[in-house]
Amino acid sequence: MAMLKKERAAIVLERLNTLYPDPPIPLDHTDEFTLLVAVLLSAQCTDKKVNEITPELFSVAGTPSKMRELGEEGILEIIRPLGLSKQKAKALAKLSGMLIDLHKGQVPSTFEELEALPGVGHKTASVVMSQAFGFPAFPVDTHIHRLAQRWGLSSGKSVVQTERDLKSLFPESSWNKLHLQIIFYGREFCTARGCDGRVCELCRELYPNRRKPVTWIKP
Structure with a gap:
């Protein structure tokens, strides 16, 4: 029986918190x-x-x-x-x-x-x-847009839709850290060319019976 979207989201949050408990801001800045x-x-x-x-x-x-x-x-x-x-x-x-x-x-x-x-x-x-200001937000870049589709968290019709879907699935308190965690995972394990939805560990855990590659709808 396939997992519900909320169940997949809970697994994503747990795994990424373990992998990246304190993700740094990747762009160097001072203020x-x-x-x-x-x-x-x-x-x-x-x-x-x-x-x-x-x-x-x-x-x-x-x-x-x-x-x-x-x-x-x-x-x-x-x-x-x-x-x-x-x-x-x-x-x-x-x-x-x-x-x-x-x-x-x-x-x-x-x-x-x-x-x-x-x-x-x-x-x-x-x-x-x-x-910069600690306001709850969920910036969606290409990594997040891609992974949200692969993990069945959003249809990926647009970045606006992806942002809306992710905000509805994850607690607001997790947004600021989670968007960084997804970016780091997308760069390290679930890359555009290195994973098609069947390769990386998280994709396999979320969809163990997936047989066909996920077609990525680019923003």
Whole structure:
């Protein structure tokens, strides 16, 4: 008899708490502003690549005022190795000015204000809200979107649906840590190419009788 979705969710939570009891934030940062910048830069880039670039950027532009002073061209010169660098440089220059003009140089702590900033979508805002301010949020990146489908926790029709489904399955108190735990598991064991829903230990535990690969619906 197949497990219920709630039963699968309980197993996922238990196994990931054992594997990653205290998952670190993968993007290097020192405060709310540097976290916001790092998350914005991580779009279509690996965290590893972002962490290679940000030390130089933060050494000269670690505050909104210094970032605005550096300007779009100066920012671009440093972040050029990253994907979408021109768009990101433009967004960071405008974002820094808005933080100074509208928020007294501080990163705002509401979804509405964060998502009004250039280059900041719901996922970026969710990361900042959860990791900088401790607000319960469930940012959905490609790893989480993929694994939610493989583990039968969401239909995967959209990242919006995946976020809604995961929030309904897991206790709110677990969200901020769990989204990191799923990312680490997805990188280490249940990768896009290394597991098709039948390979990694957790996939096999949740679906011991699965015979066909899971078709991943990309966001």
